[in-house]
Amino acid sequence: MVDTIEKTETEVVKELENKKVVWATGRRKTSVARVRLVEGTGKIIINSRSLDEYLGGHEKHKFELMKPLQFIPIANNYDIYVNVKGGGLTGQVDAIKLGIARAFCELEPTLRAKLKQEGFLRRDPRMVERKKAGQPKARKKFQWTKR
Numbered sequence: 766m767v768d769t770i771e772k773t774e775t776e777v778v779k780e781l782e783n784k785k786v787v788w789a790t791g792r793r794k795t796s797v798a799r800v801r802l803v804e805g806t807g808k809i810i811i812n813s814r815s816l817d818e819y820l821g822g823h824e825k826h827k828f829e830l831m832k833p834l835q836f837i838p839i840a841n842n843y844d845i846y847v848n849v850k851g852g853g854l855t856g857q858v859d860a861i862k863l864g865i866a867r868a869f870c871e872l873e874p875t876l877r878a879k880l881k882q883e884g885f886l887r888r889d890p891r892m893v894e895r896k897k898a899g900q901p902k903a904r905k906k907f908q909w910t911k912r
Contacts, residue, residue: 787872791864793889796852800864802872805844811861812849826858833866833885837876840869863888 787802809830811819820826834840845865849857866885870877880886894903901907 787868789864789868789871791860791862791867791888793859793863794852794856794892796849796856796860798847798849798857798860798864800861800868801846801848802843802868803846804842807841807844809845809847811847820854820858823854826854830858830862830865833862833869833880833883836879836883836885837869837873839873843872859889 784804789800789802791798791800809816816827816830820830845868847861847864849861851857852860862885866880870880870886877886896903899907
């Protein structure tokens with residue numbers, strides 16, 4: 766059984782009404798992450814679970830997700846609530862990373878130059894190519910036999 770965060774979503778919303786909230790969206794492949802920054806203590810909540818619960822033992826993904834926060838001096842003053850869906854774990858992590866960078870740029874415009882220079886504000890446009898008719902996959906062809 767996975768432990769969930771102590772507060773329900775409605776309790777969190779009531780608590781946030783008095784605080785400044787910043788929203789941003791990040792996308793990668795088919796993953797979409799909605800990121801919400803709220804004044805707080807620096808915790809990260811993804812789909813109502815803590816970062817460690819959500820990513821489990823994927824240390825590489827945790828490291829990737831924390832990269833933009835290294836360049837943001839005020840990151841520990843804000844809680845990050847993320848709602849992410851679609852795609853796989855890698856796509857979701859990249860979507861969250863972009864959403865966090867965009868949210869902090871909206872909150873503090875002076876951070877934009879540094880985050881852009883490091884490449885955190887660039888959306889990766891690569892998507893899965895569609896399957897074509899008469900082929901088993903997007904580019905793979907059926908085996909050709911002469912006789």
